[in-house]
Amino acid sequence: MNREKVKNFALGGFALAVVLCVAWQAQAQNPQASYTRMAPLDQYLMPDRNAEIALARSAAPDSISRDAEVLVLGQHGYETVVKGKNGFVCVVERSWMAPFDDPEFLNPDQRAPLCLNPPAVRTHLPLTFKTTELAMAGLSKTQMFDSIKAAYDKKELPLPEPGAMCYMMSKQQYFSRKVGNADPHLMFWFPQKDHLSWGAEFPGSPVDIHQYSPQPITEFDISVSKWSDGTPAPAQ
Amino acid sequence: MLAVALGAVSMQAQSQTPYPSMVALDQYLMPDRNAEIALARSAAPESISKDAKVLVLGPHGYETAVEGKNGFVCAVERGWMAPFDNPEFWNPKIRGPLCFNPPAARSMLPMTYKRTEMVLAGQSKTQIMEGIAAFAKKELPPLEPGAFTYMMSKEAYLTDRGDHNMAHLMFYTRVMDSAVWGADLPKSPVMLNPQFAREGIDVFMVLTGMWSDGTLAEVNN
Numbered sequence: 001m002n003r004e005k006v007k008n009f010a011l012g013g014f015a016l017a018v019v020l021c022v023a024w025q026a027q028a029q030n031p032q033a034s035y036t037r038m039a040p041l042d043q044y045l046m047p048d049r050n051a052e053i054a055l056a057r058s059a060a061p062d063s064i065s066r067d068a069e070v071l072v073l074g075q076h077g078y079e080t081v082v083k084g085k086n087g088f089v090c091v092v093e094r095s096w097m098a099p100f101d102d103p104e105f106l107n108p109d110q111r112a113p114l115c116l117n118p119p120a121v122r123t124h125l126p127l128t129f130k131t132t133e134l135a136m137a138g139l140s141k142t143q144m145f146d147s148i149k150a151a152y153d154k155k156e157l158p159l160p161e162p163g164a165m166c167y168m169m170s171k172q173q174y175f176s177r178k179v180g181n182a183d184p185h186l187m188f189w190f191p192q193k194d195h196l197s198w199g200a201e202f203p204g205s206p207v208d209i210h211q212y213s214p215q216p217i218t219e220f221d222i223s224v225s226k227w228s229d230g231t232p233a234p235a236q
Numbered sequence: 237m238l239a240v241a242l243g244a245v246s247m248q249a250q251s252q253t254p255y256p257s258m259v260a261l262d263q264y265l266m267p268d269r270n271a272e273i274a275l276a277r278s279a280a281p282e283s284i285s286k287d288a289k290v291l292v293l294g295p296h297g298y299e300t301a302v303e304g305k306n307g308f309v310c311a312v313e314r315g316w317m318a319p320f321d322n323p324e325f326w327n328p329k330i331r332g333p334l335c336f337n338p339p340a341a342r343s344m345l346p347m348t349y350k351r352t353e354m355v356l357a358g359q360s361k362t363q364i365m366e367g368i369a370a371f372a373k374k375e376l377p378p379l380e381p382g383a384f385t386y387m388m389s390k391e392a393y394l395t396d397r398g399d400h401n402m403a404h405l406m407f408y409t410r411v412m413d414s415a416v417w418g419a420d421l422p423k424s425p426v427m428l429n430p431q432f433a434r435e436g437i438d439v440f441m442v443l444t445g446m447w448s449d450g451t452l453a454e455v456n457n
Contacts, residue, residue, distance in 0.1 A: 225445020
Protein backbone atom coordinates (compact mmCIF):
# COMPACT_ATOMS: atom_id res chain seq x y z
CA MET A 1 0.00 0.00 0.00
CA ASN A 2 0.98 3.60 -0.20
CA ARG A 3 2.55 4.42 3.10
CA GLU A 4 3.67 7.72 1.57
CA LYS A 5 0.19 9.07 2.03
CA VAL A 6 -0.34 8.07 5.59
CA LYS A 7 2.99 9.62 6.52
CA ASN A 8 1.48 12.99 5.81
CA PHE A 9 -1.45 12.71 8.17
CA ALA A 10 -1.64 14.59 11.43
CA LEU A 11 -0.61 12.78 14.58
CA GLY A 12 -3.54 10.77 15.78
CA GLY A 13 -4.47 9.63 19.25
CA PHE A 14 -3.69 6.00 18.63
CA ALA A 15 -2.57 4.34 21.84
CA LEU A 16 -0.09 1.55 21.38
CA ALA A 17 -0.79 -1.48 23.47
CA VAL A 18 2.45 -3.18 22.61
CA VAL A 19 5.77 -3.58 24.32
CA LEU A 20 8.23 -1.32 22.60
CA CYS A 21 11.38 -2.86 21.30
CA VAL A 22 14.71 -1.08 21.29
CA ALA A 23 14.57 -0.28 17.61
CA TRP A 24 11.11 1.10 17.98
CA GLN A 25 12.24 3.37 20.81
CA ALA A 26 15.03 4.67 18.62
CA GLN A 27 12.51 5.35 15.90
CA ALA A 28 10.27 7.25 18.29
CA GLN A 29 13.18 9.42 19.34
CA ASN A 30 14.07 10.15 15.76
CA PRO A 31 11.04 9.96 13.46
CA GLN A 32 13.27 10.33 10.41
CA ALA A 33 15.27 7.21 11.20
CA SER A 34 14.60 4.08 9.22
CA TYR A 35 14.39 0.48 10.30
CA THR A 36 17.68 -0.54 8.82
CA ARG A 37 17.42 -4.24 9.38
CA MET A 38 14.86 -6.94 10.01
CA ALA A 39 13.83 -7.42 13.63
CA PRO A 40 13.52 -10.96 15.02
CA LEU A 41 10.85 -12.77 13.01
CA ASP A 42 8.52 -13.34 15.93
CA GLN A 43 7.99 -9.58 16.19
CA TYR A 44 6.30 -9.67 12.79
CA LEU A 45 4.15 -12.67 13.59
CA MET A 46 0.83 -12.64 15.43
CA PRO A 47 0.74 -15.36 18.09
CA ASP A 48 -3.05 -15.57 18.00
CA ARG A 49 -4.04 -17.11 14.69
CA ASN A 50 -7.71 -16.25 15.15
CA ALA A 51 -6.81 -12.64 15.85
CA GLU A 52 -4.92 -12.49 12.56
CA ILE A 53 -7.88 -14.01 10.70
CA ALA A 54 -10.22 -11.45 12.24
CA LEU A 55 -7.81 -8.62 11.47
CA ALA A 56 -7.45 -9.75 7.84
CA ARG A 57 -11.23 -9.93 7.43
CA SER A 58 -11.72 -6.49 8.95
CA ALA A 59 -10.15 -4.95 5.82
CA ALA A 60 -13.46 -5.18 3.96
CA PRO A 61 -17.13 -5.06 4.86
CA ASP A 62 -18.40 -8.37 6.19
CA SER A 63 -20.49 -8.81 3.04
CA ILE A 64 -17.21 -9.31 1.18
CA SER A 65 -14.76 -10.75 3.70
CA ARG A 66 -16.97 -13.44 5.20
CA ASP A 67 -16.70 -15.46 1.98
CA ALA A 68 -13.06 -14.61 1.25
CA GLU A 69 -10.05 -16.86 1.52
CA VAL A 70 -7.92 -15.85 4.49
CA LEU A 71 -4.15 -16.11 4.80
CA VAL A 72 -2.04 -15.80 7.93
CA LEU A 73 1.70 -15.34 8.22
CA GLY A 74 3.57 -18.31 9.67
CA GLN A 75 7.22 -19.12 10.25
CA HIS A 76 7.67 -20.02 6.59
CA GLY A 77 5.41 -17.56 4.85
CA TYR A 78 1.71 -17.12 4.26
CA GLU A 79 -0.61 -20.08 4.75
CA THR A 80 -4.25 -20.46 3.78
CA VAL A 81 -6.30 -20.93 6.93
CA VAL A 82 -9.79 -20.30 5.57
CA LYS A 83 -10.95 -21.39 2.14
CA GLY A 84 -12.95 -18.79 0.26
CA LYS A 85 -15.78 -18.89 -2.21
CA ASN A 86 -16.07 -15.39 -3.67
CA GLY A 87 -12.59 -15.02 -5.20
CA PHE A 88 -11.40 -12.42 -2.69
CA VAL A 89 -8.36 -13.04 -0.47
CA CYS A 90 -7.86 -11.24 2.84
CA VAL A 91 -4.38 -10.99 4.32
CA VAL A 92 -2.43 -8.88 6.80
CA GLU A 93 0.61 -7.48 5.04
CA ARG A 94 3.74 -6.50 6.94
CA SER A 95 5.93 -3.46 6.56
CA TRP A 96 8.23 -5.03 3.96
CA MET A 97 5.41 -4.37 1.51
CA ALA A 98 5.90 -0.64 2.03
CA PRO A 99 7.88 1.31 -0.58
CA PHE A 100 11.60 0.72 -0.16
CA ASP A 101 12.16 4.39 0.70
CA ASP A 102 9.45 4.44 3.36
CA PRO A 103 10.94 5.04 6.83
CA GLU A 104 8.47 2.48 8.19
CA PHE A 105 9.88 -0.26 5.96
CA LEU A 106 10.61 -3.23 8.27
CA ASN A 107 8.75 -1.65 11.18
CA PRO A 108 7.70 -4.83 13.04
CA ASP A 109 4.61 -3.17 14.51
CA GLN A 110 2.95 -2.43 11.21
CA ARG A 111 -0.17 -4.45 10.37
CA ALA A 112 -1.82 -3.72 7.04
CA PRO A 113 -4.93 -5.83 6.47
CA LEU A 114 -6.31 -5.85 2.96
CA CYS A 115 -8.85 -7.84 0.97
CA LEU A 116 -7.81 -8.32 -2.65
CA ASN A 117 -10.36 -8.72 -5.41
CA PRO A 118 -9.88 -11.59 -7.90
CA PRO A 119 -7.76 -9.63 -10.44
CA ALA A 120 -5.55 -8.43 -7.58
CA VAL A 121 -5.30 -11.96 -6.20
CA ARG A 122 -3.83 -12.99 -9.51
CA THR A 123 -1.50 -10.04 -9.94
CA HIS A 124 -0.75 -8.43 -6.56
CA LEU A 125 -0.64 -11.45 -4.27
CA PRO A 126 2.39 -12.95 -6.07
CA LEU A 127 4.28 -9.75 -5.17
CA THR A 128 3.23 -10.14 -1.55
CA PHE A 129 4.44 -13.74 -1.51
CA LYS A 130 7.72 -12.91 -3.23
CA THR A 131 8.55 -9.93 -1.03
CA THR A 132 7.63 -11.85 2.11
CA GLU A 133 9.84 -14.74 1.07
CA LEU A 134 12.78 -12.39 0.54
CA ALA A 135 12.26 -10.59 3.84
CA MET A 136 11.93 -13.80 5.81
CA ALA A 137 15.07 -15.14 4.15
CA GLY A 138 16.93 -12.27 5.76
CA LEU A 139 17.91 -10.40 2.61
CA SER A 140 19.03 -6.81 2.93
CA LYS A 141 16.85 -4.03 1.56
CA THR A 142 19.21 -3.65 -1.41
CA GLN A 143 19.07 -7.37 -2.14
CA MET A 144 15.30 -7.33 -1.92
CA PHE A 145 15.08 -4.35 -4.25
CA ASP A 146 17.33 -6.04 -6.82
CA SER A 147 15.49 -9.32 -6.58
CA ILE A 148 12.07 -7.71 -7.06
CA LYS A 149 13.38 -5.69 -9.99
CA ALA A 150 14.82 -8.81 -11.62
CA ALA A 151 11.56 -10.68 -11.11
CA TYR A 152 9.64 -7.98 -13.00
CA ASP A 153 12.32 -7.68 -15.66
CA LYS A 154 12.10 -11.43 -16.27
CA LYS A 155 8.29 -11.28 -16.14
CA GLU A 156 8.25 -13.71 -13.23
CA LEU A 157 5.91 -11.29 -11.47
CA PRO A 158 2.74 -10.20 -13.29
CA LEU A 159 1.61 -6.66 -13.99
CA PRO A 160 -1.74 -5.56 -12.55
CA GLU A 161 -4.77 -6.83 -14.44
CA PRO A 162 -7.51 -4.36 -15.35
CA GLY A 163 -9.73 -3.85 -12.34
CA ALA A 164 -7.16 -5.00 -9.77
CA MET A 165 -8.00 -3.39 -6.45
CA CYS A 166 -8.31 -4.03 -2.75
CA TYR A 167 -10.21 -2.87 0.29
CA MET A 168 -8.21 -1.40 3.15
CA MET A 169 -10.91 -0.27 5.54
CA SER A 170 -9.92 -1.88 8.83
CA LYS A 171 -10.31 0.27 11.91
CA GLN A 172 -7.61 -1.93 13.48
CA GLN A 173 -4.99 -1.39 10.78
CA TYR A 174 -1.75 0.09 12.09
CA PHE A 175 0.90 1.82 10.01
CA SER A 176 3.12 3.74 12.39
CA ARG A 177 3.18 5.65 15.64
CA LYS A 178 2.80 8.86 13.68
CA VAL A 179 -0.35 8.03 11.74
CA GLY A 180 -1.87 5.14 13.66
CA ASN A 181 -4.62 3.59 11.58
CA ALA A 182 -4.67 6.52 9.11
CA ASP A 183 -7.88 6.33 7.11
CA PRO A 184 -10.08 3.74 5.38
CA HIS A 185 -9.33 3.56 1.68
CA LEU A 186 -9.42 1.50 -1.47
CA MET A 187 -6.36 0.87 -3.62
CA PHE A 188 -6.32 0.38 -7.38
CA TRP A 189 -3.29 -0.87 -9.28
CA PHE A 190 -2.24 -0.22 -12.88
CA PRO A 191 0.81 -0.98 -14.97
CA GLN A 192 3.08 2.03 -14.67
CA LYS A 193 2.78 4.32 -17.66
CA ASP A 194 4.14 7.76 -18.34
CA HIS A 195 0.65 9.09 -18.85
CA LEU A 196 -0.27 8.26 -15.28
CA SER A 197 2.61 10.32 -13.90
CA TRP A 198 0.45 13.44 -13.73
CA GLY A 199 -0.77 12.13 -10.42
CA ALA A 200 0.92 14.56 -8.08
CA GLU A 201 -0.96 14.92 -4.86
CA PHE A 202 -3.67 17.55 -5.20
CA PRO A 203 -4.79 19.25 -1.99
CA GLY A 204 -8.35 18.37 -1.12
CA SER A 205 -8.49 15.39 -3.45
CA PRO A 206 -9.51 11.99 -2.08
CA VAL A 207 -7.20 10.43 -4.67
CA ASP A 208 -3.54 9.90 -3.97
CA ILE A 209 -1.32 8.48 -6.67
CA HIS A 210 1.94 6.70 -6.06
CA GLN A 211 4.52 5.43 -8.49
CA TYR A 212 6.33 2.42 -7.08
CA SER A 213 9.93 1.43 -7.67
CA PRO A 214 11.24 -1.03 -8.72
CA GLN A 215 7.72 -2.44 -9.16
CA PRO A 216 6.42 -1.01 -12.47
CA ILE A 217 3.11 -0.25 -10.79
CA THR A 218 1.02 2.85 -10.29
CA GLU A 219 -1.28 2.84 -7.30
CA PHE A 220 -4.36 5.01 -6.75
CA ASP A 221 -5.44 5.28 -3.12
CA ILE A 222 -9.01 6.49 -2.66
CA SER A 223 -10.03 7.66 0.79
CA VAL A 224 -13.52 6.68 1.87
CA SER A 225 -15.52 7.98 4.78
CA LYS A 226 -16.36 4.83 6.71
CA TRP A 227 -14.54 1.89 8.21
CA SER A 228 -15.48 -1.61 7.13
CA ASP A 229 -17.92 -1.92 10.02
CA GLY A 230 -19.88 1.06 8.73
CA THR A 231 -18.80 3.50 11.41
CA PRO A 232 -17.62 6.92 10.25
CA ALA A 233 -13.90 7.59 10.05
CA PRO A 234 -12.50 10.88 11.32
CA ALA A 235 -12.33 13.48 8.56
CA GLN A 236 -8.81 13.91 7.22
CA MET B 237 -23.13 9.35 -12.20
CA LEU B 238 -26.35 10.50 -13.88
CA ALA B 239 -27.72 7.10 -13.08
CA VAL B 240 -26.88 7.63 -9.47
CA ALA B 241 -29.23 5.91 -7.10
CA LEU B 242 -31.47 4.88 -9.93
CA GLY B 243 -29.85 1.54 -10.64
CA ALA B 244 -31.70 -0.82 -12.89
CA VAL B 245 -34.87 0.75 -14.10
CA SER B 246 -37.80 -1.22 -15.35
CA MET B 247 -39.60 -0.50 -18.56
CA GLN B 248 -42.69 0.05 -16.45
CA ALA B 249 -40.93 2.87 -14.63
CA GLN B 250 -39.82 4.28 -17.96
CA SER B 251 -43.39 4.40 -19.21
CA GLN B 252 -44.34 6.39 -16.15
CA THR B 253 -41.61 8.95 -16.51
CA PRO B 254 -42.59 12.59 -16.62
CA TYR B 255 -39.81 13.00 -19.20
CA PRO B 256 -40.86 10.87 -22.19
CA SER B 257 -38.99 12.93 -24.75
CA MET B 258 -36.66 15.84 -25.26
CA VAL B 259 -38.05 19.25 -24.33
CA ALA B 260 -37.04 22.59 -25.79
CA LEU B 261 -33.27 22.91 -26.05
CA ASP B 262 -33.02 26.07 -24.01
CA GLN B 263 -34.24 24.16 -20.98
CA TYR B 264 -31.06 22.11 -21.10
CA LEU B 265 -28.81 25.11 -21.53
CA MET B 266 -27.52 27.39 -18.81
CA PRO B 267 -28.01 31.05 -19.78
CA ASP B 268 -25.17 32.19 -17.55
CA ARG B 269 -21.93 30.97 -19.09
CA ASN B 270 -19.90 31.87 -16.01
CA ALA B 271 -22.30 29.93 -13.82
CA GLU B 272 -21.77 26.85 -15.99
CA ILE B 273 -18.00 27.27 -15.79
CA ALA B 274 -18.18 27.52 -12.01
CA LEU B 275 -20.49 24.50 -11.81
CA ALA B 276 -18.21 22.44 -14.01
CA ARG B 277 -15.19 23.33 -11.90
CA SER B 278 -17.00 22.45 -8.69
CA ALA B 279 -16.82 18.77 -9.66
CA ALA B 280 -13.25 18.49 -8.38
CA PRO B 281 -11.16 20.13 -5.68
CA GLU B 282 -9.93 23.55 -6.74
CA SER B 283 -6.35 22.28 -6.82
CA ILE B 284 -7.38 20.28 -9.88
CA SER B 285 -10.16 22.25 -11.52
CA LYS B 286 -8.47 25.63 -11.44
CA ASP B 287 -6.05 24.49 -14.14
CA ALA B 288 -8.48 22.28 -16.03
CA LYS B 289 -9.95 22.91 -19.43
CA VAL B 290 -13.63 23.85 -19.04
CA LEU B 291 -16.41 23.09 -21.51
CA VAL B 292 -19.84 24.67 -21.63
CA LEU B 293 -22.85 23.46 -23.58
CA GLY B 294 -24.03 25.69 -26.39
CA PRO B 295 -26.81 25.23 -28.97
CA HIS B 296 -24.42 23.31 -31.22
CA GLY B 297 -22.58 21.23 -28.64
CA TYR B 298 -19.85 21.61 -26.11
CA GLU B 299 -17.47 24.52 -26.56
CA THR B 300 -14.18 25.21 -24.85
CA ALA B 301 -14.77 28.16 -22.53
CA VAL B 302 -11.46 27.98 -20.68
CA GLU B 303 -8.22 26.45 -21.93
CA GLY B 304 -6.51 24.17 -19.42
CA LYS B 305 -2.95 23.29 -18.56
CA ASN B 306 -3.09 20.14 -16.42
CA GLY B 307 -4.79 17.71 -18.81
CA PHE B 308 -8.05 17.56 -16.85
CA VAL B 309 -11.35 18.55 -18.51
CA CYS B 310 -14.39 19.75 -16.55
CA ALA B 311 -17.89 19.87 -18.00
CA VAL B 312 -21.53 19.71 -16.95
CA GLU B 313 -23.27 16.71 -18.44
CA ARG B 314 -27.02 16.58 -19.06
CA GLY B 315 -29.61 13.86 -18.55
CA TRP B 316 -28.94 12.17 -21.89
CA MET B 317 -25.67 10.77 -20.53
CA ALA B 318 -27.71 8.46 -18.29
CA PRO B 319 -28.46 4.85 -19.29
CA PHE B 320 -30.96 4.74 -22.13
CA ASP B 321 -33.65 3.15 -19.97
CA ASN B 322 -33.30 5.71 -17.22
CA PRO B 323 -36.64 7.53 -16.81
CA GLU B 324 -34.76 10.79 -16.29
CA PHE B 325 -32.87 10.54 -19.58
CA TRP B 326 -34.67 13.65 -20.85
CA ASN B 327 -34.97 15.40 -17.48
CA PRO B 328 -33.96 19.00 -18.27
CA LYS B 329 -33.10 19.70 -14.64
CA ILE B 330 -30.18 17.27 -14.61
CA ARG B 331 -26.79 18.92 -14.15
CA GLY B 332 -23.90 16.51 -13.75
CA PRO B 333 -20.61 18.35 -13.28
CA LEU B 334 -17.57 16.15 -13.66
CA CYS B 335 -13.83 16.53 -14.19
CA PHE B 336 -12.15 13.93 -16.38
CA ASN B 337 -8.57 12.99 -15.58
CA PRO B 338 -6.27 12.91 -18.64
CA PRO B 339 -6.82 9.21 -19.49
CA ALA B 340 -10.59 9.69 -19.16
CA ALA B 341 -10.50 12.91 -21.18
CA ARG B 342 -8.92 10.95 -24.02
CA SER B 343 -10.95 7.80 -23.84
CA MET B 344 -14.33 8.68 -22.28
CA LEU B 345 -15.03 12.32 -23.12
CA PRO B 346 -15.55 11.43 -26.80
CA MET B 347 -18.63 9.51 -25.65
CA THR B 348 -20.03 12.69 -24.12
CA TYR B 349 -19.36 14.64 -27.30
CA LYS B 350 -20.97 12.00 -29.49
CA ARG B 351 -24.14 11.52 -27.48
CA THR B 352 -24.59 15.27 -27.16
CA GLU B 353 -24.02 15.77 -30.87
CA MET B 354 -26.72 13.26 -31.73
CA VAL B 355 -29.16 14.71 -29.18
CA LEU B 356 -28.66 18.23 -30.49
CA ALA B 357 -29.18 16.93 -34.02
CA GLY B 358 -32.65 15.89 -32.93
CA GLN B 359 -32.15 12.14 -33.21
CA SER B 360 -34.54 9.79 -31.43
CA LYS B 361 -33.38 7.69 -28.52
CA THR B 362 -33.39 4.62 -30.75
CA GLN B 363 -31.21 6.38 -33.30
CA ILE B 364 -28.87 7.53 -30.56
CA MET B 365 -28.58 4.02 -29.16
CA GLU B 366 -27.70 2.65 -32.58
CA GLY B 367 -25.32 5.48 -33.32
CA ILE B 368 -23.51 5.14 -30.02
CA ALA B 369 -23.17 1.40 -30.46
CA ALA B 370 -21.51 1.93 -33.82
CA PHE B 371 -19.36 4.74 -32.47
CA ALA B 372 -18.19 2.65 -29.51
CA LYS B 373 -17.32 -0.19 -31.83
CA LYS B 374 -15.45 1.74 -34.49
CA GLU B 375 -14.42 5.20 -33.34
CA LEU B 376 -14.22 5.43 -29.55
CA PRO B 377 -10.54 5.36 -28.49
CA PRO B 378 -9.52 2.32 -26.44
CA LEU B 379 -10.25 2.73 -22.77
CA GLU B 380 -7.06 3.78 -21.00
CA PRO B 381 -6.04 2.29 -17.65
CA GLY B 382 -6.53 4.69 -14.79
CA ALA B 383 -9.37 6.60 -16.44
CA PHE B 384 -11.63 8.20 -13.86
CA THR B 385 -13.69 11.30 -13.16
CA TYR B 386 -14.40 13.42 -10.13
CA MET B 387 -18.08 14.06 -9.31
CA MET B 388 -17.83 15.85 -6.01
CA SER B 389 -19.88 18.98 -6.68
CA LYS B 390 -22.19 20.01 -3.90
CA GLU B 391 -24.31 21.81 -6.52
CA ALA B 392 -24.91 18.84 -8.81
CA TYR B 393 -28.45 17.75 -9.59
CA LEU B 394 -28.29 14.11 -10.62
CA THR B 395 -31.83 12.90 -10.09
CA ASP B 396 -35.24 14.03 -8.91
CA ARG B 397 -35.03 11.42 -6.21
CA GLY B 398 -33.67 11.57 -2.70
CA ASP B 399 -31.04 14.18 -2.02
CA HIS B 400 -30.50 14.64 -5.79
CA ASN B 401 -26.77 14.27 -5.38
CA MET B 402 -23.88 12.18 -4.07
CA ALA B 403 -20.14 12.87 -3.83
CA HIS B 404 -18.23 10.20 -5.70
CA LEU B 405 -15.52 9.22 -8.16
CA MET B 406 -16.16 7.10 -11.24
CA PHE B 407 -13.68 4.53 -12.51
CA TYR B 408 -14.01 3.16 -16.01
CA THR B 409 -13.10 -0.42 -16.84
CA ARG B 410 -14.01 -2.92 -19.47
CA VAL B 411 -17.17 -4.80 -18.52
CA MET B 412 -16.62 -7.17 -15.65
CA ASP B 413 -18.79 -8.91 -13.09
CA SER B 414 -19.73 -6.36 -10.43
CA ALA B 415 -18.91 -8.99 -7.82
CA VAL B 416 -15.26 -8.63 -8.85
CA TRP B 417 -15.20 -5.25 -7.15
CA GLY B 418 -17.52 -6.17 -4.30
CA ALA B 419 -19.91 -3.57 -5.67
CA ASP B 420 -23.42 -2.99 -4.35
CA LEU B 421 -22.85 -5.12 -1.24
CA PRO B 422 -23.82 -3.93 2.24
CA LYS B 423 -21.39 -1.33 3.65
CA SER B 424 -19.28 -1.40 0.46
CA PRO B 425 -18.37 2.10 -0.76
CA VAL B 426 -18.39 0.79 -4.34
CA MET B 427 -21.42 0.80 -6.65
CA LEU B 428 -21.78 -0.30 -10.24
CA ASN B 429 -23.34 2.23 -12.57
CA PRO B 430 -24.74 0.64 -15.75
CA GLN B 431 -24.29 3.87 -17.69
CA PHE B 432 -22.16 2.47 -20.52
CA ALA B 433 -22.80 -1.25 -20.17
CA ARG B 434 -24.16 -1.42 -23.72
CA GLU B 435 -20.88 -0.01 -24.97
CA GLY B 436 -18.82 -2.60 -23.07
CA ILE B 437 -17.65 -0.23 -20.35
CA ASP B 438 -18.34 -0.54 -16.65
CA VAL B 439 -18.49 2.49 -14.40
CA PHE B 440 -17.63 1.80 -10.79
CA MET B 441 -18.54 4.60 -8.42
CA VAL B 442 -16.60 5.07 -5.19
CA LEU B 443 -18.31 7.21 -2.56
CA THR B 444 -15.93 9.79 -1.17
CA GLY B 445 -17.93 11.17 1.74
CA MET B 446 -16.52 14.58 0.91
CA TRP B 447 -17.54 17.40 -1.42
CA SER B 448 -14.99 19.17 -3.58
CA ASP B 449 -14.88 22.09 -1.16
CA GLY B 450 -13.70 19.78 1.59
CA THR B 451 -16.94 19.65 3.55
CA LEU B 452 -18.38 16.33 4.58
CA ALA B 453 -20.97 14.58 2.43
CA GLU B 454 -23.38 12.16 3.99
CA VAL B 455 -22.92 8.57 2.82
CA ASN B 456 -25.90 6.33 3.22
CA ASN B 457 -25.33 2.63 2.76
